[in-house]
Amino acid sequence: MQTLRLTAEEEGMLGGQDGDGVALAMRVIVSLARIADAPRLVEITSAHVDSCLYHGQVSLDFAHRLVDLGAKVRVPTTLNVGSTDLIHPELVRDPDLAASGRELMSAYVALGCTPTFTCAPYQLPDRPGLGEHVAWAESNAIVFANSVLGARTDRYGDFLDICAAITGRAPYSGLQTTEARLGTVTFDCRPLGDRFLGSELAYPLLGHHVGSVVGGEIPLLVGIPASAGEDELKAFGAAAASAGGVALFHAVGVTPEAPTLEEAMELPVREVELDTMRETRRALSTFSSGELDAVSVGTPHASYAECARLAELLTDGPPLKIAFYLSTGRATRALAEESGVLRTLEAAGVTVVVDTCTYVTAILSPAWKNVMTNSGKWAHYAPGNINVSAVLGSLEECVASARAGRVILEDA
Incomplete structure (x- = not known):
């Protein structure tokens, strides 16, 4: 000692x-x-x-x-x-x-x-x-x-x-x-293909899978596109930290401390396949079809860009049939209020929650049992925390499902 x-x-x-x-x-x-x-x-x-x-x-x-x-x-x-x-x-x-x-x-x-x-x-x-x-x-x-x-x-x-x-x-x-910050295991994501890695759901799914596999180790990702932004990396990290004990990951060509591709491939390598991602989505969803009681997005807190994207999706189209919650920080809410995004969200029927999150406090009705989310973290924790069944979908799928009052998944 x-x-x-x-x-x-x-x-x-x-x-x-x-x-x-x-x-x-x-x-x-x-x-x-x-x-x-x-x-x-x-x-x-x-x-x-x-x-x-x-x-x-x-x-x-x-x-x-x-x-x-x-x-x-x-x-x-x-x-x-x-x-x-x-x-x-x-x-x-x-x-x-x-x-x-x-x-x-x-x-x-x-x-x-x-x-x-x-x-x-x-x-x-x-x-x-x-x-x-x-x-x-x-x-x-x-x-x-x-x-x-x-x-x-x-x-x-x-x-x-x-x-x-x-x-x-x-x-x-x-x-x-x-x-202590060196990677310990490499995940080769290249077999997933550009189309999947360009999708919103790639990152919570990949994060949940990686976290489940590595526990507290430090994963090193190969094949993540350079275009992956902070919201995608946020979704990956949150899911990986929830499913495991991940406190640091590296993505070659994306994150600041990542080694080169050659160095990454010198570690033990796990290839990630699309079938694994499909199975991960099934594992994160405790139901997959039927009527919905509510939708909850924004875990971790939605960024301004995510708020604006939701407002864009809600600008035209049929009204929401069920409760729709968006969790964000008060600073982001202030930006959304200033730009008019908040007005669009609230006019469409979205309840904007600040200072807390819907999976840690009593906001959703206890009578609601089937809830949709775009967050791997929310899907992981909410069933145990607030006694609901969760289904994971993209933000676009969440909006479509809230308008229909039932689960709508593009690949279902």
Whole structure:
């Protein structure tokens, strides 16, 4: 085991020179560093906190303790989704959950965090760049920061995230280090063909498959087109992090730390076939036909481009027959309001949810059982979280199905 070496400033924080709140947070960070056998701590430039999502009284107790001790974050810190929609509180069907969620969210704002309440902080300005050390929690935010931005964060759970924000430090271990960021297994996606890899559903399906296979390893993708944008990579990473423990992936020719094709093919190689993707879609969908109760999209939170695409699909055509929910961040909602996209969505009957997500809080009616989504993450978690059956479809299929009131899949 290595000896953990602290700087004089860090020793001072641990000893209480910056107050009891900082000392408590530093004790947590130092304990984690020792468990991880880190030789030192590393200064971080930002944090993203998942602890603001209410999971019981302990969530409130820890946050209130930090507030009572006078703690404040010392690096720019964004907040993940909470357990209620602060702009549309009437959407949440459980008043006790909403009250506790609101109290917790307020406590984190009191600690100096920015009230972003989004699971996609990478859609905000001032996101970290290549090689920056950060402390981000929330699985899809972690994998996006590491893979697409090339920033460095390990997987940090509740309470560790806010302690890193308060101290401005994280253990120099795991994915904070260069040696831990190398790919371990290659997935050759070229057999899938350009047509499939150009489709929206390729990325949640591929992500779910890869995550299911590798667990916590680091996959390296070959054959992903250079045209794959952030929304596609977001969908892949979110599904891979949900189905497995993927916190970093590389895509040759696409992501900033990916090796060359030749180097990628030196690792163990798994070819990905279209039949596997069809089977993955069947596995992610707990039903595949019949009547629908609702549609829910935007997990992780929809980007402005995705909001605009949905508005475009809804501009002409028959009305929606069932409830249609779109989850997004409040900053993206503000952009959509300014451009008129929000007006188009709401006029078409879309309920826009912010600050939370429909698979983590009581927004959908408990009487609804069959729900369609375009998100691999939502399809993975919602059946267990909110007791629904899920079917995965593209955004276009979601709109067509909502207009028909039943499942419509192009390849069905």
